[in-house]
Amino acid sequence: xxxxxxxxxxxxxxxxxxxxxxxxxxxxxxxxxxxxxxxxxxxxxxxxxxxxxxxxxxxxxxxxxxxxxxxxxxxxxxxxxxxxxxxxxxxxxxxxxxxxxxxxxxxxxxxxxxxxxxxxxxxxxxxxxxxxxxxxxxxxxxxxxxxxxxxxxxxxxxxxxxxxxxxxxxxxxxxxxxxxxxxxxxxxxxxxxxxxxxxxxxxxxxxxxxxxxxxxxxxxxxxxxxxxxxxxxxxxxxxxxxxxxxxxxxxxxxxxxxxxxxxxxxxxxxxxxxxxxxxxxxxxxxxxxxxxxxxxxxxxxxxxxxxxxxxxxxxxxxxxxxxxxxxxxxxxxxxxxxxxxxxxxxxxxxxxxxxxxxxxxxxxxxxxxxxxxxxxxxxxxxxxxxxxxxxxxxxxx
Numbered sequence: 001x002x003x004x005x006x007x008x009x010x011x012x013x014x015x016x017x018x019x020x021x022x023x024x025x026x027x028x029x030x031x032x033x034x035x036x037x038x039x040x041x042x043x044x045x046x047x048x049x050x051x052x053x054x055x056x057x058x059x060x061x062x063x064x065x066x067x068x069x070x071x072x073x074x075x076x077x078x079x080x081x082x083x084x085x086x087x088x089x090x091x092x093x094x095x096x097x098x099x100x101x102x103x104x105x106x107x108x109x110x111x112x113x114x115x116x117x118x119x120x121x122x123x124x125x126x127x128x129x130x131x132x133x134x135x136x137x138x139x140x141x142x143x144x145x146x147x148x149x150x151x152x153x154x155x156x157x158x159x160x161x162x163x164x165x166x167x168x169x170x171x172x173x174x175x176x177x178x179x180x181x182x183x184x185x186x187x188x189x190x191x192x193x194x195x196x197x198x199x200x201x202x203x204x205x206x207x208x209x210x211x212x213x214x215x216x217x218x219x220x221x222x223x224x225x226x227x228x229x230x231x232x233x234x235x236x237x238x239x240x241x242x243x244x245x246x247x248x249x250x251x252x253x254x255x256x257x258x259x260x261x262x263x264x265x266x267x268x269x270x271x272x273x274x275x276x277x278x279x280x281x282x283x284x285x286x287x288x289x290x291x292x293x294x295x296x297x298x299x300x301x302x303x304x305x306x307x308x309x310x311x312x313x314x315x316x317x318x319x320x321x322x323x324x325x326x327x328x329x330x331x332x333x334x335x336x337x338x339x340x341x342x343x344x345x346x347x348x349x350x351x352x353x354x355x356x357x358x359x360x361x362x363x364x365x366x367x368x369x370x371x372x373x374x375x376x377x378x379x380x381x382x383x384x385x386x387x388x389x390x391x392x393x394x395x396x397x
Contacts, residue, residue: 002047002130006030007037007063008092009055013117017050020122034058038066042236043281045087045245048129050113052092053100060091061104068108088129092117138202153189154337155330159322163190170317171197176269178314179292181321184371187292188252190319195248200288203247206240210261211253218261220277223268229278241274244287254314255295255306266310289314324366324373331362334370338377351381356390364397 004026006017014030022028029044031037035057041049049067053060067089088110093101101112110129113121153164170177171194179187188207195205213221220230224239240249251257257265268274269289273282291314300306324331335353343350353361366372376397384392 002026003045004028004126005037005040005044005046005049007032007034007050007055007060008052009033010052013052013092013115016117017122020119021126024123024126026126034060034063038063041067042238043283045242047087047133048126049087049089050092051089053097053104054094061100061107064089064091064104064107064109088133090125090129152337153186153193154334155327156333157322157327157330159327160330163319163321166317166319167193167197170194170319172199174288176288176314176316177290177319178297178311178317179290179319179321180297181292181294182323182369183294184369185321185323186370187294187321188250190321191248191250191252191290191292194290195250198248198288200247204244205248205250206244207250207252208240209252211256215258215261218258219264222261223264223274224276226276226278229276233278236276239274239276241268241285241287242283245285247287249287249289251289251291253293254291255293255297255300259305259307262307262310266307266313269310269313324369328362331373332358334373335361335377338374339381342374342378342381346381348381349386351384351386351388353380353388354390357388357393360390360393361397 004021006014006021006028007030008014008017009032011032014032018028018030029040029046031040034051034055037049037051038058051060051063055063067087089108091101091104091109091112092115093112094115098112098114101109104112110132111125113125153160167190177191177194179190181187191207192205195201208221210218220233220237220239222239222241224237224242225233227233227235251265264274268285268287271282272286273284275282297306297311297315301308301311335358339353340350361373361376368375379396380388380392383396
């Protein structure tokens with residue numbers, strides 16, 4: 001069932017379209033002018049929008065300008081932040097508006113329907129538009145999956161096998177997961193594997209690095225904002241929760257999130273809805289939340305830096321990713337994996353590590369974990385000879 005929005009100031013056309021499309025099994029909302037339609041499109045993700053061209057308050061071209069983000073700076077526009085960037089927009093045109101409808105096509109409208117409306121044309125256009133949107137979404141997800149294929153969990157140690165076992169059990173469920181471990185251990189890889197093996201795999205996976213966003217901007221980043229809600233908010237913007245609707249939201253380094261933002265995240269998890277900064281309208285979201293941190297959240301709770309109720313909401317399934325020093329038996333496999341990938345990236349023949357070099361790597365302390373190991377392997381491949389030896393490791397690692 002697709003979610004459709006019909007925007008037209010003529011009640012007869014609104015009702016006719018709604019009846020036709022509802023009979024096809026779609027969920028249909030209606031708006032009687034462009035301004036109301038824009039507000040509805042900002043508050044809810046639609047799969048297809050029909051809009052008349054001639055309307056009071058805001059005509060179809062102005063509406064299209066906002067939805068496609070073509071408005072001048074300082075004018076509210078959704079653009080790439082529109083809840084579904086691939087949402088097709090079909091213009092409804094009178095015979096005298098054909099030239100304007102052609103202009104709309106150049107601006108990004110999917111198609112236009114001429115009045116009086118033809119039943120077969122309505123059904124065919126709806127079918128084709130929805131298929132086009134689905135194809136674009138599938139292509140987008142396929143590209144993400146191809147990019148994510150580089151994320152693999154390499155190793156056969158008992159510690160990493162336990163992590164794999166938990167992933168296999170929890171991925172098909174809707175349970176929230178809290179992934180812990182030092183920096184560089186592969187917490188992001190765990191999150192991607194959970195998403196890829198879940199029922200939400202065809203939906204978006206949206207990542208937020210909570211440590212990289214200033215505390216005063218984290219709420220806007222997560223929940224979105226309305227134009228004018230703060231300095232620099234020149235247009236309405238959907239937040240990460242809305243962008244992840246139907247998929248997975250990965251909150252990385254959640255231990256660095258401000259208490260104010262934690263409170264709003266807790267509410268979002270409890271009620272499955274969010275409110276943009278500067279708005280009082282609640283927006284329903286269907287999101288699975290995965291979180292990760294390198295901090296001891298129990299200690300953070302004791303020091304008053306993290307909400308205990310949020311911790312328990314997130315920590316349904318805990319996954320502790322081991323440090324590399326706890327699974328040095330995996331280093332030979334990791335070195336082979338990184339060496340093959342790095343040599344391929346550099347366009348050179350794969351370089352081998354002799355046994356003494358591997359043992360030398362296993363004897364090192366890896367405070368930076370897998371990320372540090374990869375950097376060392378790349379350095380050795382670039383600076384050492386055709387075969388990497390213990391002496392190379394002692395010199396360059």
